[in-house]
Amino acid sequence: MALEQETVVKADLVDHVYERVGFTRSEALNAVEVILEEIKSALGRGENVRIVGFASFNLRRKNARRARNPKTGEPITIQPRTVLTFKPSRHLLEATNRTTHESDDSG
Structure with a gap:
């Protein structure tokens, strides 16, 4: 039997940060984007x-x-x-x- 899968998208991550941390939606979006951008930048630098x-x-x-x-x-x-x-x-x-x-x- 195949495992049913749902996909979590960036907006879902933002919602979870908003709900759990108490940030505004704008702050939650910023936090998620900063983390993802830093991961991307580090990989881009070869790290x-x-x-x-x-x-x-x-x-x-x-x-x-x-x-x-x-x-x-x-x-x-x-x-x-x-x-x-x-x-x-x-x-x-x-x-x-x-x-x-x-x-x-x-x-």
Whole structure:
């Protein structure tokens, strides 16, 4: 059975900050945007981002490599690039699995 998923968007995060912290909606929006912008800026500077108890955003350099065009079979070179990886913390994984198992038990 497929897990039903909802998507939390930035507006939802702003609402949660507004409700839980007591900021005005404008202050909550600012807080969320500042945090997201700082994560983006750090990654743009080539820095990894680690949020203890949540996750790490890591940049990995991938070297050029040879591959084949799947349509033609022709050999091609894939250029070197930087990829972004997301590694959830143990706490986040445990919380996710706990939530998933609770949902399975109720069905």
